[in-house]
Amino acid sequence: MQLTKHWAGALDDYAIDLAWSSEGSVLAAASASGPITLFTAADGQRRHELPGHEGGVNALAWRNSSVLASGGQDGQVKYWDPQAGSHVATTSLGRSWVEHLAWRPGDTGPELAAAAGRALTLIDGEGAIRHRFPDAPKTLSAIAWHPGGGCLACSCFGKVTLWDSDAYLVQKEFPYANGILALAWSTDGRWLVSGNQDPSVHLWVPEEDMELQMSGYETKVRHLDFDLTGRWLATGGGREACVWDCAGPGPEGREPRMLPHDAPVCALAYQNAHGLLATAAADGAVMLWSPERQQPLRATVKMPVAASRLAWAPDDGLLAIGTEKGAVYVLRCTA
Amino acid sequence: MSSDTIPVTVLTGFLGAGKTTLLNRILTEQHGRKLAVIENEFGEIGIDHQLVVQSDEELFEMNNGCICCSVRGDLIRILQRLLKRKDRLDGILIETTGLANPAPVAQTFFTDEEMRARFRLDAIITVVDARNAGRHLDAGDESVKQVAFADVILLNKTDLVAPAEVDALESRIRAINAVAHIHRTRECDLPLKEVLDVGGFNLERASEIDPKFLEPEYPFEWAGAYSLPAGTHELVIGHGEGEEAGHDHDHSHDHDHAHHHPHGNENELELVVMRVQSTDEKDWAPARDAAVLVYSDWEQRVAVGEPVAPGATLHRLMLKESRGTYPLKIAEAGLYMVFEQCGGDPLHILVAGETVKPDWQRDFHIAHEHTEDVTSVGIRQQGELDPKKLNEWVSELLRVRGADIYRMKGVLNVRGTPKRLVFQGVHMLFDAKFDREWGSDSRTSSLVFIGKNLDRTALTEAFKACLCS
Numbered sequence: 001m002q003l004t005k006h007w008a009g010a011l012d013d014y015a016i017d018l019a020w021s022s023e024g025s026v027l028a029a030a031s032a033s034g035p036i037t038l039f040t041a042a043d044g045q046r047r048h049e050l051p052g053h054e055g056g057v058n059a060l061a062w063r064n065s066s067v068l069a070s071g072g073q074d075g076q077v078k079y080w081d082p083q084a085g086s087h088v089a090t091t092s093l094g095r096s097w098v099e100h101l102a103w104r105p106g107d108t109g110p111e112l113a114a115a116a117g118r119a120l121t122l123i124d125g126e127g128a129i130r131h132r133f134p135d136a137p138k139t140l141s142a143i144a145w146h147p148g149g150g151c152l153a154c155s156c157f158g159k160v161t162l163w164d165s166d167a168y169l170v171q172k173e174f175p176y177a178n179g180i181l182a183l184a185w186s187t188d189g190r191w192l193v194s195g196n197q198d199p200s201v202h203l204w205v206p207e208e209d210m211e212l213q214m215s216g217y218e219t220k221v222r223h224l225d226f227d228l229t230g231r232w233l234a235t236g237g238g239r240e241a242c243v244w245d246c247a248g249p250g251p252e253g254r255e256p257r258m259l260p261h262d263a264p265v266c267a268l269a270y271q272n273a274h275g276l277l278a279t280a281a282a283d284g285a286v287m288l289w290s291p292e293r294q295q296p297l298r299a300t301v302k303m304p305v306a307a308s309r310l311a312w313a314p315d316d317g318l319l320a321i322g323t324e325k326g327a328v329y330v331l332r333c334t335a
Numbered sequence: 336m337s338s339d340t341i342p343v344t345v346l347t348g349f350l351g352a353g354k355t356t357l358l359n360r361i362l363t364e365q366h367g368r369k370l371a372v373i374e375n376e377f378g379e380i381g382i383d384h385q386l387v388v389q390s391d392e393e394l395f396e397m398n399n400g401c402i403c404c405s406v407r408g409d410l411i412r413i414l415q416r417l418l419k420r421k422d423r424l425d426g427i428l429i430e431t432t433g434l435a436n437p438a439p440v441a442q443t444f445f446t447d448e449e450m451r452a453r454f455r456l457d458a459i460i461t462v463v464d465a466r467n468a469g470r471h472l473d474a475g476d477e478s479v480k481q482v483a484f485a486d487v488i489l490l491n492k493t494d495l496v497a498p499a500e501v502d503a504l505e506s507r508i509r510a511i512n513a514v515a516h517i518h519r520t521r522e523c524d525l526p527l528k529e530v531l532d533v534g535g536f537n538l539e540r541a542s543e544i545d546p547k548f549l550e551p552e553y554p555f556e557w558a559g560a561y562s563l564p565a566g567t568h569e570l571v572i573g574h575g576e577g578e579e580a581g582h583d584h585d586h587s588h589d590h591d592h593a594h595h596h597p598h599g600n601e602n603e604l605e606l607v608v609m610r611v612q613s614t615d616e617k618d619w620a621p622a623r624d625a626a627v628l629v630y631s632d633w634e635q636r637v638a639v640g641e642p643v644a645p646g647a648t649l650h651r652l653m654l655k656e657s658r659g660t661y662p663l664k665i666a667e668a669g670l671y672m673v674f675e676q677c678g679g680d681p682l683h684i685l686v687a688g689e690t691v692k693p694d695w696q697r698d699f700h701i702a703h704e705h706t707e708d709v710t711s712v713g714i715r716q717q718g719e720l721d722p723k724k725l726n727e728w729v730s731e732l733l734r735v736r737g738a739d740i741y742r743m744k745g746v747l748n749v750r751g752t753p754k755r756l757v758f759q760g761v762h763m764l765f766d767a768k769f770d771r772e773w774g775s776d777s778r779t780s781s782l783v784f785i786g787k788n789l790d791r792t793a794l795t796e797a798f799k800a801c802l803c804s
């Protein structure tokens with residue numbers, strides 16, 4: 001397996017988010033200071049520079065390949081037309097930073113969930129507010145759509161709430177007496193997992209009223225990702241990426257696969273349609289793994305600075321790496 | 336502590352005390368330094384600044400809301416976002432609301448490993464409004480904590496208050512927090528080196544405890560040394576008829592609020608007279624210590640007109656309308672020290688009808704009659720400590736009393752190492768390490784506790800019990 005440089009680009013500041021359009025022709029990269037650059041996947045050409053947000057961007061989210069949404073420090077959600085490179089709509093959500101964005105999966109039409117401070121809002125494809133949920137007791141720390149789209153999970157210090165995204169009613173509430181930093185649903189929608197401040201990961205199976213707590217991490221757990229089957233859960237939280245087997249009754253009592261780095265893991269991402277896991281550490285190392293294999297390490301590259309973000313292109317052929325110094329590298333992954 | 340961590344300065348103080356003024360001053364004067372400001376939700380920084388983030392103070396209360404286990408979730412979130420930039424910041428300023436408890440702020444930098452790795456808490460600066468502080472301290476809680484937690488205290492708006500009142504306030508603040516650096520300011524005007532890069536939470540500097548503040552508290556507020564001939568003179572307490580301004584001694588407690596008469600009785604004043612050889616410290620210090628002993632003895636009530644004499648007698652002068660004249664019998668000419676319980680009462684000695692000026696005088700840090708629940712206890716102790724005993728004592732102390740111990744710091748002389756053990760704590764959280772060797776310094780342990788309902792005697796005895804037997 002080989003990782004080779006495809007192209008590189010530069011942002012004016014820390015690469016805070018990366019997102020591929022759904023057909024993979026455009027990579028959107030947001031700088032922490034504000035602007036968003038649209039790169040052509042094939043050659044790294046800067047197709048458009050979007051002004052982004054005053055004070056900085058926090059998050060990007062594509063709706064297919066037709067709309068790019070961004071959330072910023074200015075409390076706004078903006079929609080952009082990636083072909084024309086133009087601004088389409090702005091939705092103001094208040095003074096709080098817009099920190100989390102996620103489009104509803106499924107084919108019910110465009111609906112974007114946005115978390116800003118304690119407020120969770122659903123926005124339609126034109127930028128109009130469709131629903132604002134009652135404020136959470138503390139700042140929302142993560143949101144995640146159930147793969148079926150009918151349920152939206154959101155977390156704050158102390159609990160996870162599952163909202164019915166059509167009836168706008170609470171489906172379930174899971175108290176958790178600590179800070180929650182990340183949420184992820186397994187691809188099959190069975191597991192909901194939180195990465196926590198304490199440091200641990202907590203797993204729920206909402207349909208079966210089952211929950212598990214996996215602790216023993218070196219540091220708080222901010223990075224979570226499931227593989228395409230929903231069986232393997234990769235987590236950060238120290239100098240090793242830790243992969244749990246969530247088949248059947250789940251990881252309790254099973255030894256996780258430990259994938260070692262020399263520095264704290266700062267990003268990880270499973271491929272979309274294949275089984276490779278990419279992990280990045282604070283020393284600039286980026287590694288590719290086949291975690292279920294006896295010899296899991298498949299490839300290593302060393303970047304000059306730590307990665308801030310990893311993103312696989314939809315066809316898994318390209319891996320985009322954003323860095324703390326603003327460089328964006330796109331590597332080709334070949335067998 | 337590594338130098339590539341970003342220093343964090345926390346500004347606390349009640350509403351209107353002048354936090355914003357200080358913040359604006361720092362931002363205006365710090366050209367070329369890239370500072371980010373996290374201001375509270377009511378904040379209103381007056382100058383344009385790129386990096387101002389407003390925040391609502393969001394507590395993460397672990398363990399059923401125990402304050403010792405709480406951190407500021409909003410700070411973790413905002414600081415993490417502030418780290419996401421290509422160029423390193425030179426510093427962070429955090430302005431809290433007037434009602435904020437500083438403990439969770441400090442604990443954020445002790446507990447969260449990422450915060451610990453990337454930031455260092457430099458100091459907690461508390462701005463106090465000299466006009467209203469007395470009232471706020473009376474009302475209690477958060478303002479007292481803000482004073483207790485502070486590394487630096489700005490007594491601000493001193494131009495709007497009489498100097499005697501500022502003196503009284505300062506001694507009251509000093510009784511709560513014996514180790515903070517106190518500055519008197521108008522409009523928070525002071526050199527920025529006094530508030531930035533102070534190193535209040537730096538273990539290397541934990542040892543910079545002014546020994547003056549480790550003094551025990553005394554049962555008297557003032558002492559003066561007088562050269563007196565043999566004979567019977569007059570000791571006069573209170574203002575004489577028609578002479579309001581004739582104080583012999585000018586000291587810092589001459590204020591209504593600073594009267595500490597036993598049981599609040601304005602007409603009783605305790606007094607000891609001791610003979611000394613000179614006004615050298617080697618001579619007056621033993622006299623002072625002897626006077627402390629006498630003060631712990633039974634008092635002898637002395638009515639107006641009854642005699643007062645040097646020696647091991649605790650005179651309790653029974654005043655009439657805060658005044659009284661007593662014959663002072665001096666058998667042999669020499670230097671005599673008068674230890675006066677309350678410095679607020681004017682005291683004169685008349686020899687042949689003429690007022691005698693003291694050759695020397697000094698104020699003492701009085702043992703307040705527990706007017707403050709929150710106090711400082713300083714301990715200085717010779718001798719090597721047994722590491723095992725010390726560890727057991729500190730663990731148990733913090734387990735049982737952690738909620739009441741706001742801050743502690745010190746330098747310890749531990750057996751089996753040439754190095755000093757320096758430590759620093761906030762509630763139950765604790766950091767300790769060996770720093771440099773003692774070298775030619777006296778191997779004296781010193782430590783300070785600041786907290787609520789501290790028992791000086793019990794702490795001192797328990798600490799002594801950790802000495803190697």
